[in-house]
Amino acid sequence: MEEVKLMKGNEAIAHAAIRYGVDGYFGYPITPQSEVLETLEELMPWETTGMVVLQAESELAAINMVYGGAASGKAVMTSSSSPGVSLKQEGISYIAASELPALIVNVMRGGPGLGTIQPSQADYFQACKGGGHGDYHLIVLAPATVQEMADFVGLGFDLAFKYRNPAMILADGIVGQMMEKVVLPPFRPRRTAEEIAKQCPWAVTGKGGRGHRNIVTSLEMESPAMEQNNLRFQRTYAEIEANEVRYQEYYTEDAEYLIVAFGSVARICLKAIEDARAVGMKVGLLRPITLWPFPSKALDELSKRIKGALVVELNAGQMIEDVKLSVNCRVPVYHFGRMGGMIPNPTEVLDALRADFNI
Amino acid sequence: MKQEIIIAGFGGQGVLSMGKILAYAGLMNNLEVTWMPAYGPEQRGGTANVTVILSDSAISSPVLDSYDTAVVLNQQSLDKFESKVKPGGVLMYDPSGIHHLPTRTDITVVPVDALTASIELKNSKTYNMVLLGALLELRPVVDTEAVVKALRKTLPERHHHLIPVNEQAIEKGRSLVK
Numbered sequence: 001m002e003e004v005k006l007m008k009g010n011e012a013i014a015h016a017a018i019r020y021g022v023d024g025y026f027g028y029p030i031t032p033q034s035e036v037l038e039t040l041e042e043l044m045p046w047e048t049t050g051m052v053v054l055q056a057e058s059e060l061a062a063i064n065m066v067y068g069g070a071a072s073g074k075a076v077m078t079s080s081s082s083p084g085v086s087l088k089q090e091g092i093s094y095i096a097a098s099e100l101p102a103l104i105v106n107v108m109r110g111g112p113g114l115g116t117i118q119p120s121q122a123d124y125f126q127a128c129k130g131g132g133h134g135d136y137h138l139i140v141l142a143p144a145t146v147q148e149m150a151d152f153v154g155l156g157f158d159l160a161f162k163y164r165n166p167a168m169i170l171a172d173g174i175v176g177q178m179m180e181k182v183v184l185p186p187f188r189p190r191r192t193a194e195e196i197a198k199q200c201p202w203a204v205t206g207k208g209g210r211g212h213r214n215i216v217t218s219l220e221m222e223s224p225a226m227e228q229n230n231l232r233f234q235r236t237y238a239e240i241e242a243n244e245v246r247y248q249e250y251y252t253e254d255a256e257y258l259i260v261a262f263g264s265v266a267r268i269c270l271k272a273i274e275d276a277r278a279v280g281m282k283v284g285l286l287r288p289i290t291l292w293p294f295p296s297k298a299l300d301e302l303s304k305r306i307k308g309a310l311v312v313e314l315n316a317g318q319m320i321e322d323v324k325l326s327v328n329c330r331v332p333v334y335h336f337g338r339m340g341g342m343i344p345n346p347t348e349v350l351d352a353l354r355a356d357f358n359i
Numbered sequence: 360m361k362q363e364i365i366i367a368g369f370g371g372q373g374v375l376s377m378g379k380i381l382a383y384a385g386l387m388n389n390l391e392v393t394w395m396p397a398y399g400p401e402q403r404g405g406t407a408n409v410t411v412i413l414s415d416s417a418i419s420s421p422v423l424d425s426y427d428t429a430v431v432l433n434q435q436s437l438d439k440f441e442s443k444v445k446p447g448g449v450l451m452y453d454p455s456g457i458h459h460l461p462t463r464t465d466i467t468v469v470p471v472d473a474l475t476a477s478i479e480l481k482n483s484k485t486y487n488m489v490l491l492g493a494l495l496e497l498r499p500v501v502d503t504e505a506v507v508k509a510l511r512k513t514l515p516e517r518h519h520h521l522i523p524v525n526e527q528a529i530e531k532g533r534s535l536v537k
Contacts, residue, residue, distance in 0.1 A: 006392065117398070174395065178396070180392060181391065181392060264422075267419050267421065268419075270419040345420075345424035346420055346423070346424065347424045
């Protein structure tokens with residue numbers, strides 16, 4: 001039995017990365033996620049597992065180091081917070097177009113612009129609807145606990161390698177900065193060159209006995225060929241949508257009203273629901289764990305037996321668009337959000353629910 | 360058992376580390392814990408607060424709007440959090456930074472002169488441990504043994520010689536509210 005530890009979400013990501021056998025981390029400091037890089041530098045994994053930890057000269061450099069590392073079949077990652085992740089978007093689009101596995105962590109802060117350093121979820125659109133240019137998707141995981149911050153490192157890499165598609169942990173400043181109990185995943189060794197060659201026959205690992213050189217690029221000068229690439233990407237996305245939707249339901253069996261929220265906000269809403277249930281209001285919660293692929297089917301089903309839904313986010317209304325698409329106008333869907341780094345408390349959530357539905 | 364605590368004051372008063380030691384002590388006693396700082400760019404002199412929840416069952420929200428216990432160490436924090444203590448709850452404050460005293464009568468209001476106590480201990484850095492001692496006397500959510508273990512865990516080894524004076528501070532804090 002692994003020891004239970006107490007740590008911040010950001011620290012958990014660093015520990016989990018070493019334990020997963022990550023080959024390289026490339027980052028640049030920014031609040032509220034700097035502890036990822038700081039913890040890695042404290043732990044000095046280059047002396048134990050051989051993992052590279054590098055503070056790049058900029059976010060652009062960091063994401064392009066990830067691009068290069070991923071092209072060679074290595075398990076590589078970066079982390080940043082909102083303004084830094086904006087800078088990485090070009091590289092992310094290239095990584096997606098090159099069909100490379102990689103893990104990107106965004107511990108969101110208030111925006112737009114340089115914004116604040118306090119928690120936010122205003123990068124939902126950026127993470128789930130593109131961010132960079134072109135028709136691509138990231139697999140987007142939204143952790144709500146420090147335990148999930150640790151667990152989603154492994155899950156993110158597993159999915160990224162399974163589908164040859166970059167994955168993102170879309171966290172917020174709350175779960176990055178808060179401390180709670182965590183059981184870290186077991187240590188596993190980094191993959192050997194032979195294992196990488198076997199798992200990633202597409203990787204640029206030298207010609208070897210292959211007879212040809214692998215080339216990793218997002219460039220294709222011929223439109224018909226580029227359309228074929230796009231069709232292949234879309235087939236991958238369809239497969240991910242069919243297989244990898246993850247979500248959690250709370251108190252939905254008899255719920256008349258549904259709150260939809262992700263990340264730490266889902267926990268604030270859960271407290272609001274506990275308070276609501278205490279006074280006889282039948283409220284449930286759906287927490288998407290994968291924001292892309294989105295749990296549309298589950299929401300579609302739930303919308304057949306509820307009176308309405310409230311979407312609570314740390315933004316002006318982003319995930320609500322996916323919720324509305326999922327419920328097909330069957331029930332009214334309202335939004336409650338705080339912005340710019342402000343965090344709602346459970347009472348505010350409950351008040352919004354009462355006001356929207358006159359209960 | 361569930362205890363929802365806010366500790367608020369100036370940066371540099373040991374607010375976050377007091378919360379951290381309390382959270383670690385909770386871990387030592389096998390409780391569920393969350394430690395949620397209201398983090399900012401502030402360092403010494405700015406405002407700082409931390410929400411610590413200790414519970415024997417799973418904790419939903421790490422963010423709260425009412426508390427069983429508030430420990431407030433300056434006027435701004437008193438103004439902000441006095442109204443947020445649940446009826447029947449505890450409001451502990453350090454009188455040295457307070458000009459307008461708390462007025463509520465439906466809660467237990469306890470002044471703890473931790474500043475004087477820490478000066479008597481000849482170590483001003485024991486300030487937050489005096490407060491922690493007083494808190495644990497009023498709210499025995501974790502035992503002193505767990506706190507000492509937590510100190511051992513959170514303090515870098517070069518500061519371990521300070522653990523005895525911190526233990527004294529905890530006892531002093533307890534005696535101030537007995």
